[in-house]
Amino acid sequence: MATLAFETIPHGNPTPADKRAALMADPGFGKVFSDHMVTIRWTPDKGWHEAQVRAREPFRIDPAAAVLHYAQEIFEGMKAYRLPEGGFSLFRPEENARRLNASAERMAMPEVPEELFLAAIEELVKADADWVPGGEGSFYLRPFMFASEAFLGVRPASEYIFCVIGCPVGAYFKGGFKTVSVWISEEYTRAAPGGTGAAKCGGNYAASLSATKEAFANGCDQVVFLDAVERKWIDELGGMNVFFVMDDNTIVTPKLGTILPGITRASVIRLAEEAGYTVKEELYSFDQWQADARSGRMREAFACGTAAVIAGIGTVKYRGGEFAIGNSGDGETTTQLRAKLTGIQRGTAPDAYSWTRKVQA
Ligand code: PLP
Ligand code: COI
Numbered sequence: 489m490a491t492l493a494f495e496t497i498p499h500g501n502p503t504p505a506d507k508r509a510a511l512m513a514d515p516g517f518g519k520v521f522s523d524h525m526v527t528i529r530w531t532p533d534k535g536w537h538e539a540q541v542r543a544r545e546p547f548r549i550d551p552a553a554a555v556l557h558y559a560q561e562i563f564e565g566m567k568a569y570r571l572p573e574g575g576f577s578l579f580r581p582e583e584n585a586r587r588l589n590a591s592a593e594r595m596a597m598p599e600v601p602e603e604l605f606l607a608a609i610e611e612l613v614k615a616d617a618d619w620v621p622g623g624e625g626s627f628y629l630r631p632f633m634f635a636s637e638a639f640l641g642v643r644p645a646s647e648y649i650f651c652v653i654g655c656p657v658g659a660y661f662k663g664g665f666k667t668v669s670v671w672i673s674e675e676y677t678r679a680a681p682g683g684t685g686a687a688k689c690g691g692n693y694a695a696s697l698s699a700t701k702e703a704f705a706n707g708c709d710q711v712v713f714l715d716a717v718e719r720k721w722i723d724e725l726g727g728m729n730v731f732f733v734m735d736d737n738t739i740v741t742p743k744l745g746t747i748l749p750g751i752t753r754a755s756v757i758r759l760a761e762e763a764g765y766t767v768k769e770e771l772y773s774f775d776q777w778q779a780d781a782r783s784g785r786m787r788e789a790f791a792c793g794t795a796a797v798i799a800g801i802g803t804v805k806y807r808g809g810e811f812a813i814g815n816s817g818d819g820e821t822t823t824q825l826r827a828k829l830t831g832i833q834r835g836t837a838p839d840a841y842s843w844t845r846k847v848q849a
Contacts, residue, residue, distance in 0.1 A: 550638035617849035671703035685746035788819030
């Protein structure tokens with residue numbers, strides 16, 4: 489399909505350069521937003537239409553819009569990086585397009601053609617090029633789709649809006665790029681077999697919030713979910729996948745199924761194998777985690793995702809106590825894999841896998 493033409497509606501009141509610079513000085517994560525957004529509408533008769541790049545502003549949606557009642561919503565998370573030689577780089581954006589469409593299928597929503605998804609992302613990066621930080625920062629892109637049809641029957645909606653917004657971001661965790669602590673959620677689960685765990689839908693995150701609140705109340709940065717059936721196997725974190733590094737150079741990560749198939753996860757597996765590690769995607773229990781950490785068999789553990797990149801896990805807390813991993817700081821493997829990944833993402837290391845896609849403003 490030929491991709492839609494985007495109409496650009498000029499921004500009437502863009503942020504002045506000095507104010508933008510002040511906002512970008514220490515943006516944190518997801519709090520500072522760029523000037524524009526991309527919107528595209530879908531109806532059964534027209535399909536995707538009315539593709540616009542325009543000033544970021546609140547939506548006017550009907551109070552009966554299906555998303556507000558039945559949470560028919562999906563999203564993606566990806567980053568653009570400012571390249572040393574000029575221009576920008578996107579990291580494996582085709583994978584985000586594919587995952588969005590897998591989520592769309594699970595949530596009975598229309599597919600967004602891959603070229604249209606990529607064009608929408610690039611339009612926003614170009615429109616908000618001045619908002620893409622250099623240095624350790626990046627421009628976090630949040631493509632999402634929601635059911636905008638007004639009706640209260642429970643069925644797939646017949647009107648949708650696809651939108652992309654963006655934020656200049658620094659570190660995801662409060663306190664900067666650091667080793668994090670995690671809380672094991674023994675009461676709340678996130679995703680059951682046959683459910684939506686592998687889809688990136690808002691409802692999964694809504695269901696994770698009580699556990700996240702519990703994690704924060706216990707002084708932790710993130711929550712770890714166990715499987716919903718046996719409450720025994722490690723699934724993933726609230727917004728990241730998890731890896732365990734053993735002393736014999738094997739790396740274990742929970743297998744796919746009820747977890748989000750992370751693009752960082754897939755990339756880390758590839759980089760780790762290339763670096764000589766044996767990577768096992770398998771069931772790994774919380775009991776085993778404790779035993780391996782206490783015996784010293786586990787050297788390191790880390791969380792990974794687009795927002796967090798790769799963050800070492802230093803401490804694990806649960807109702808019955810807590811334990812440390814390795815020396816509670818980022819280990820050698822974590823540091824090595826992060827350097828390899830961020831080098832490719834930021835264009836400072838060769839992209840042997842053709843993972844990056846260049847955008848010129
Ligand atoms: N798991 C969950 C629940 C997430 O929200 C994310 C973030 O997107 C990830 C894992 C990591 O996925 P990715 O590496 O594609 O960002
Ligand atoms: C991402 O990493 O893109 C996510 O969606 C995770 C979220 C916790 C910000």
